[in-house]
Amino acid sequence: MSTNPTDIAPHVDPAWVDAFVLELRLRDVPGDLVGDALAQVESHVLDAGTSADDAFGDPRAYAATIAETAARPTPDEPGAMVPPALGGAALVVAITGIVAWFGDGAVDVTGGTLAVVGAMLALPFVVQRYGTPVLRYLVESSFWRIWLLVTASGLLLAGVALVGRAWQVATVAAPALTVPALVVVAVAAVLGLRDASDVDPLLPPGADRATAEAAIRRDTRRLRLLTSTIQVGFVAGAVGFAVLLTRLTP
Template structure:
């Protein structure tokens, strides 16, 4: 089953459809309602012979009109971000601990490391609170602006790491830190998987929502697997680099 909303309106300009669906998503319009809207637009375009732009005007403005009556905003629940915050903190701890484990056997806990932990723990909650305006800002701007915005948080983080690496807080055995961090990260993954699903696929009127939901979950699972694999690969490369540099 295709999860591409454009398949519900094949005779509508894809760029117009993409702008419409994006704005509807940003305004918390449910997937089944989006499916209804796309089907109605497709039918009107075929019957009238006009374009969606001529019939409904600007896609973003039309999405605003639809959202006034169809949107069902979901309140932000900070508990949804707890697994991601814990997982990120555990990953940082495991990565730093593993690097120290294979070199000296002891991890020197610095202010820089603590700063990174604070940043990765806070980030999910910030994204939850300001994710929608940030996403709108990114997708409506140039690729250069998007790249600068994404990279912006890295600059103060790197500065904190560089400034704080000379401030030692404690020396810890690397093995327990590594294993404990890995256990926390794994527990966070399990906890995140047990949270209520956030998938809300676009479904045509009368469509099989359960099948669409299952397909969306499979797609999310594949994306999670790929992301986890990339993170693990980066961690391995980082540890190898630390080992080589320490020789």
């Protein structure tokens, strides 16, 4: 059983299929309905001997008409974003604490620190609320527009952090801040890897949903594990570089 769109509709132009499926997914149409619609397009193309463009027109416009009558899934609860929000905020605190631990052993909690931590706490909830328009923008944008957006966001956050350094809130011993933060990061990572949230694979008519969902969950866990490993490597490198600079700075 294949959940690849081009396998479900092998006689339809792959570019048309990709645009059609992407638009349906962006409009939160369930995977089984996407598979049914794609199978119907394939059947019509075979029976009529015409292209999907000639029979259905623009794939995005046709997907929009289907989405108008499709049942939408229940939106995710905000509570599902709590672990990644806490994990991201704790990671910022942990990195700051580790660098200070190898320095003078004290962490200066400033307005900049609080701003970055607050941004990391809010980010998952913002993505959950505005994920679809953001994803549409990323899909439809060029590499350079995405690069500029990411760079501008990073510079804005860095600027806020630097400006906020003038407002010192407290000074905390590095171990007292770092160890709890690392525990929160570890717990959030484990919860992310064990997340059994519902998945929605693209299903051809008559496909076994349980088998498809199990395969998707397995692939998702592998991807999360790989992503987490890469992130740990980058963080370790960044912390090592920061510690080296601290040691070399007189």
